Structures are given as C-alpha cells and as structure tokens.
Amino acid sequence: MNRKQKKMLARIFISAALLIVLNFIPVTGAARFACYMAPYLIIGYDILIKAGKGIAHRQVTDENFLMAVATVGAIALALYEGSGDYTEAIAVMLFYQIGEWFQSYAVGKSRRNISELMDIRPDYANIESGGKLERVDPDEVAVGTVIVVQPGEKVPIDGVVVEGESSLNTAALTGESLPRDVKAGDEIISGCINMTGVLKIRTAKEFGESTVSRILDLVENASSRKSRSEAFISRFARIYTPAVCAAALALAVVPPLLRTLALGLSGDWETWIYRALTFLVASCPCALVISIPLSFFAGIGGASKAGVLVKGSNYLETLSRTRIVVFDKTGTLTKGVFEVSAIHHSPYGDAKLVEYAALAESASSHPISRSLQAAYGGEIDRGRVSGIHEISGQGVTATVDGHAVAAGNDKLMDSLGVKFIECHSVGTIIHMAIDGEYAGHIVISDVEKPTAREAVRELKNCGVRETVMLTGDTRSVAGRVARDLGIDRVYSELLPADKVEKVEELIKSKDAGAKLAFVGDGINDAPVLSRADIGIAMGAMGSDAAIEAADVVLMDDDPMKIPKAIKISRKCLRIVYENIVFAIGVKLACLVLVALGLASMWLAIFADVGVMIIAVLNAIRALFVSKL
Amino acid sequence: MKKSYKIDVDCASCADKMEQAAKATAGVRDAVVNFMTLKMSVEFDDGADHKAVMQDVLKACKRVESDCEIYL
Numbered sequence: 001m002n003r004k005q006k007k008m009l010a011r012i013f014i015s016a017a018l019l020i021v022l023n024f025i026p027v028t029g030a031a032r033f034a035c036y037m038a039p040y041l042i043i044g045y046d047i048l049i050k051a052g053k054g055i056a057h058r059q060v061t062d063e064n065f066l067m068a069v070a071t072v073g074a075i076a077l078a079l080y081e082g083s084g085d086y087t088e089a090i091a092v093m094l095f096y097q098i099g100e101w102f103q104s105y106a107v108g109k110s111r112r113n114i115s116e117l118m119d120i121r122p123d124y125a126n127i128e129s130g131g132k133l134e135r136v137d138p139d140e141v142a143v144g145t146v147i148v149v150q151p152g153e154k155v156p157i158d159g160v161v162v163e164g165e166s167s168l169n170t171a172a173l174t175g176e177s178l179p180r181d182v183k184a185g186d187e188i189i190s191g192c193i194n195m196t197g198v199l200k201i202r203t204a205k206e207f208g209e210s211t212v213s214r215i216l217d218l219v220e221n222a223s224s225r226k227s228r229s230e231a232f233i234s235r236f237a238r239i240y241t242p243a244v245c246a247a248a249l250a251l252a253v254v255p256p257l258l259r260t261l262a263l264g265l266s267g268d269w270e271t272w273i274y275r276a277l278t279f280l281v282a283s284c285p286c287a288l289v290i291s292i293p294l295s296f297f298a299g300i301g302g303a304s305k306a307g308v309l310v311k312g313s314n315y316l317e318t319l320s321r322t323r324i325v326v327f328d329k330t331g332t333l334t335k336g337v338f339e340v341s342a343i344h345h346s347p348y349g350d351a352k353l354v355e356y357a358a359l360a361e362s363a364s365s366h367p368i369s370r371s372l373q374a375a376y377g378g379e380i381d382r383g384r385v386s387g388i389h390e391i392s393g394q395g396v397t398a399t400v401d402g403h404a405v406a407a408g409n410d411k412l413m414d415s416l417g418v419k420f421i422e423c424h425s426v427g428t429i430i431h432m433a434i435d436g437e438y439a440g441h442i443v444i445s446d447v448e449k450p451t452a453r454e455a456v457r458e459l460k461n462c463g464v465r466e467t468v469m470l471t472g473d474t475r476s477v478a479g480r481v482a483r484d485l486g487i488d489r490v491y492s493e494l495l496p497a498d499k500v501e502k503v504e505e506l507i508k509s510k511d512a513g514a515k516l517a518f519v520g521d522g523i524n525d526a527p528v529l530s531r532a533d534i535g536i537a538m539g540a541m542g543s544d545a546a547i548e549a550a551d552v553v554l555m556d557d558d559p560m561k562i563p564k565a566i567k568i569s570r571k572c573l574r575i576v577y578e579n580i581v582f583a584i585g586v587k588l589a590c591l592v593l594v595a596l597g598l599a600s601m602w603l604a605i606f607a608d609v610g611v612m613i614i615a616v617l618n619a620i621r622a623l624f625v626s627k628l
Numbered sequence: 629m630k631k632s633y634k635i636d637v638d639c640a641s642c643a644d645k646m647e648q649a650a651k652a653t654a655g656v657r658d659a660v661v662n663f664m665t666l667k668m669s670v671e672f673d674d675g676a677d678h679k680a681v682m683q684d685v686l687k688a689c690k691r692v693e694s695d696c697e698i699y700l
Contacts, residue, residue: 050694289641
C-alpha cells in the first residue's frame with residue numbers, strides 16, 4: 001500500500017465508524033445535519049473538490065461529478081423533506097471510495113506482480129581488477145571486456161564464455177524450466193541466472209543492446225499499443241457519461257411534468273428526483289474503464305512469464321482470432337541444422353565412410369561439411385588430408401591416408417566415371433568414391449523439431465483452421481515434412497520474395513474476420529513477418545531484425561509456444577468480453593430497475609462497486625497462464 | 629521525435645483524459661498514455677521544442693485532472 005492508499009483507508013474507517021456511532025445518537029434539526037456532515041466531508045471532500053474543479057473547467061462529465069451531484073442531491077432532498085436521512089448519501093460516497101480504493105490496490109498489486117515477473121534487470125556487472133572483483137554499472141562496460149558472473153547472479157550482458165562451466169536458469173527469459181549447460185566458447189545471453197559455477201564472459205554487446213535490455217524495453221512499452229476493445233471502451237466512456245447525465249435529467253423532469261400537465265396528478269417531484277440521483281449513482285462506468293486495460297495488461301504479463309513477448313494489446317487481440325498459421329519450414333518446424341540421417345551401401349562400414357567424408361570436406365565451412373564433421377564427432381587431423389580440391393557445384397576430391405577420396409553429388413561421380421547407386425531418401429545425397437571405386441552414399445537432411453507435430457495438432461484445438469508451410473526447399477523434402485507434421489498446405493521452392501507474395505495471396509483469399517499468422521525464425525523473413533496480420537518470430541533471442549519486425553516474439557524455438565501464445569490470447573480476450581458483457585449487462589439492468597423505482601440508492605452503489613470488484617478480480621485471472 | 633515520460637495518475641479514465649489533453653496540445657503529433665505502466669509516450673511535430681511542448685502538455689493535463697503528474 002502506498003501513502004495515498006493508507007490515507008484513504010484511514011478516511012474510510014473513520015467515516016464508517018462515525019456513521020455507525022451517529023446512528024445511535026438521537027440528534028435532530030440543524031445539529032443532526034452538522035453531525036452528519038462530518039463523515040460525509042471526511043470521506044468525500046476530494047470528490048467534491050474535483051467535481052468543483054471539473055465544473056470550473058467545463059469538464060462536467062466524469063465520475064466525480066456523478067458522485068458529487070448524486071450525494072449532494074440526496075442530502076438536499078433529505079433537508080427539503082425534513083426526514084433527516086443523510087445516511088444514504090454518506091453510504092454512497094463511502095462505498096464509492098471503497099471501490100476506488102480496492103481498484104487502486106488491485107492495479108498497484110498487479111503492476112508489481114508483473115514487474116517482479118520480469119525481474120531480469122541486472123543491477124551490476126563484476127569486473128576483475130587486481131585479483132579483486134569490482135562491481136560496476138553494466139551500462140559502463142565496454143564491448144570486449146571480460147566480466148565475471150558468480151553462481152546466483154544474473155548474466156548482465158550478452159557475450160561468449162571464455163572460462164568456466166555452469167548451468168544456466170533461463171526460466172525468466174524463455175519460460176523453460178530445464179537448466180541449460182554452458183562451457184567455454186559458448187555464446188551466452190543476458191538475463192539468464194548462473195546457477196552452479198563461476199563464469200568468465202567476454203562481452204559481445206553493450207548493455208543497452210543486450211538481450212535483457214531489449215526485452216525489458218519491449219515489455220515495458222507493450223501495452224502502449226491499444227487494442228480495439230480498449231479503444232472501444234474509452235470511446236464508450238466518453239459518450240456514455242454525458243448520455244446518462246442527460247437521461248438522469250430527463251428522469252427528474254419529464255415524468256413529473258407529464259403527470260402534472262397531461263394527467264392532472266401531483267408532480268411527485270421528490271420521488272423522481274430521488275430516482276434520477278440513484279440513476280446517476282448506478283451509472284458510473286468504472287468497472288469497464290478499469291477492467292479492460294487491466295485484463296490486457298495481465299494477459300501480456302502472463303504471456304511474458306511463459307516466454308511469449310507480445311508487443312501490444314492489439315496484437316493479443318489479433319492473435320486470438322488467428323485462423324490460418326503459415327510456417328516457414330527451416331528453423332521453425334525443423335531445426336535448421338543438417339544431420340546425417342542415413343548411410344547406404346558402404347563396403348567400409350558406416351563410421352569409416354563418415355570419417356573419410358569428414359576429412360575430405362574438412363577445409364569447407366559449408367553446413368553440409370559441418371554436419372559431416374559433427375557426425376564424425378572426433379577431432380579432425382588435418383595432417384591425414386592432402387590435395388583438397390573443391391569442384392564447385394559438385395563436391396571435393398582429396399587424398400586421405402593415401403587413398404583418393406571423392407565426395408559429392410551424382411555429377412561428380414559422372415565426371416569421375418564412377419557408377420553410383422541412386423538414393424530414394426529425401427535430403428542431400430553425398431556419394432563417395434574411394435580409390436575410384438564407389439563406396440556408398442551419405443544422406444544428410446534437416447531434422448524436424450521433436451514437438452513440431454504436436455504443436456501443429458494443438459493449433460487445430462485452438463481455433464486454427466488451416467496450417468500452411470512455405471519453404472525454399474525442394475518439393476520432395478517439403479512434401480515429406482508436411483506429411484509428417486500434418487500440415488494442410490505446402491508451397492515449396494520459393495525464393496524469399498515469393499514468400500511475401502504467397503502470404504499476400506493467402507491474406508486476400510481468407511474471410512475478413514479470420515487472421516493470418518506467420519511464424520518464422522527471423523532469418524531473412526522479416527518482410528513476411530511484417531506483412532502478415534500477425535508476425536511471430538521464434539527463437540529470436542539475439543536476432544534484432546526479427547524482434548523489430550515481429551509482433552509476437554517467442555523467446556525460445558519450441559513450436560509448442562505457438563499454440564500456447566494463441567491460448568493465452570484467447571483466454572485474455574474471453575475475460576475481456578466477459579467483463580464487457582457482465583459490466584454493461586448489470587449496469588443496464590440496474591438502470592432499468594432504478595428508473596422503474598424498484599431499486600434504492602443502496603442497491604445502486606452495491607451494484608456499482610460489486611461489479612467493479614468482480615470485474616477486476618476476473619481481469620487478474622488473465623495473469624495465470626501456466627495451465628494453458 | 630518520440631519520447632516517453634513517467635506519469636502518476638489514479639484512475640484509468642483520468643489517464644484517458646490526460647491522453648486527450650496531450651493529443652490536443654500544439655506541437656504534439658500523437659500521444660498515448662498507458663495507465664498500467666504509468667507511462668506517456670509523446671510523438672512531437674517536426675521541429676517542435678519538446679521541452680516547451682511538454683510544459684504545455686503538463687498544464688493541459690493538470691487542467692483536466694488536477695491530481696496527475698508528469699515527471700519531465
């Protein structure tokens with residue numbers, strides 16, 4: 001509780017206590033009025049002052065004005081009738097303030113909750129100087145400095161580990177609870193928590209450019225982009241308050257006039273003025289005005305806890321209407337790293353063949369040769385290789401351990417005059433010839449991510465009607481991956497520019513209410529990310545272009561985060577609609593009851609505060625996303 | 629030019645009023661008030677002196693909502 005809230009709470013208690021005590025003291029006339037004014041002014045002075053200022057500035061249509069007019073009116077009516085019943089007016093003010101207090105407490109609480117959740121801002125960096133560790137402001141650390149991160153500390157700046165081994169807790173960044181192991185030579189991103197060993201890290205970026213700063217910046221600015229529901233509510237409130245004021249005025253004046261002029265009855269002015277005042281109390285729009293932005297705020301907060309950064313409430317809204325999900329294949333559904341997936345027809349044994357291939361290709365940094373080296377696993381002894389000759393578009397020839405080794409595609413085999421066996425597997429085929437004899441072939445292909453298939457299936461459970469895959473890969477590879485994963489439609493052999501075109505085509509052909517999401521890994525698909533209704537970049541930690549272009553950033557590269565993000569958005573939007581319907585519904589029902597004279601001012605204020613509290617509690621539900 | 633300021637305000641509709649007031653101030657191209665994070669981001673017209681404009685924005689906001697604060 002802050003100072004303002006404590007003060008308000010004290011005013012609420014004092015005023016309530018006074019009101020109860022006064023109920024037992026039989027004072028009458030002017031003394032009674034004076035006595036009752038004490039709790040009224042204690043609880044309501046600020047409202048009265050604000051309403052007065054509002055009138056002076058010709059801004060007469062806010063809640064303060066509504067409350068001031070309603071309570072002052074009720075007191076005036078009590079004076080006029082001589083009933084001495086001031087309790088009602090004071091109670092209205094009291095409950096209104098209790099409602100406001102609760103609201104401010106709840107908002108403050110969720111504000112703190114969410115900032116704790118994103119408590120990844122490192123306060124300092126350790127620099128070793130003269131054998132001692134010195135704490136410095138991370139902002140002052142130059143690129144290339146070696147910093148020390150001790151167990152329990154946050155990694156303050158992106159960099160490369162130069163010394164030490166440890167496990168990292170990346171939960172705050174990715175929502176992934178499994179620790180990640182790092183050793184010397186590994187890249188490391190800021191915001192992770194070092195758990196076990198001391199690490200020395202050479203910084204690769206400045207603090208302001210580091211992952212943690214970028215993420216914080218993104219989250220802090222997220223809810224500035226307002227959704228349509230939020231815009232609707234603020235427009236609604238702007239029209240609504242003047243409208244109910246006019247309606248209340250009509251309720252006070254029109255029926256009595258009709259009664260006297262048209263029906264010849266008594267005007268019964270007190271009854272109608274009382275109803276009009278009650279109408280004002282019941283009409284207060286607070287529940288809506290607070291609960292809608294609060295729901296979005298909590299939804300965005302909950303999403304970032306799960307490792308899904310949403311750049312604004314509007315994107316959360318669009319995400320919930322996703323009907324078509326378009327995937328980029330490589331890096332999104334597949335790992336984007338090539339692995340040796342099969343070895344056929346090798347007379348020397350599989351291991352030997354891979355070893356020869358790795359050695360022959362050892363001079364190349366092509367992804368294919370890297371995957372061969374990875375499959376070989378051992379240290380490459382360059383001394384065993386000589387006479388490496390790369391034939392562009394075909395492969396390499398080299399001498400390994402005194403044998404003439406050729407590794408490459410069918411063209412290479414043809415040019416060497418080696419008869420080879422066609423392979424029916426999908427992927428890149430590397431034929432091998434050793435000493436001029438065919439020695440079998442190695443199949444290298446991209447590997448699907450383990451959760452990709454489940455993610456695609458899960459998408460269908462959260463409203464997605466169609467899944468589409470775009471890829472620059474060949475038709476056969478694309479077709480197989482799509483079949484494996486259960487993707488509905490595939491477009492293959494696309495250049496990056498074709499992908500934008502395809503997405504535009506898809507956007508044109510869908511119905512207006514359905515939204516299209518594009519999921520990419522951020523590597524040269526930034527134009528597509530920004531063209532789609534909603535661009536989702538995955539595993540984007542460190543890829544600046546993707547973070548810029550995307551609307552939703554998944555912090556790790558698990559495809560399961562896509563359905564998760566959609567589910568979070570759907571839950572949040574469901575809460576928003578619940579609150580809109582509930583608050584407007586109860587309000588309208590109340591207003592009708594009041595106009596018909598079926599509800600007192602007590603009921604009106606209970607309805608107002610009650611709806612607000614329920615709507616706020618409901619809004620906070622959007623924060624809880626772990627079970628989705 | 630775009631700048632972001634920390635603000636203090638009590639209720640969501642007051643924040644909305646501040647936004648309207650800021651938007652209507654001369655020299656401001658667009659303004660967004662985020663009640664949840666208590667931030668106001670203001671986009672200024674080209675060539676506008678942001679310090680002077682923000683003084684006007686503050687005045688305009690105080691007029692519609694006396695209880696608000698913008699930390700300039």
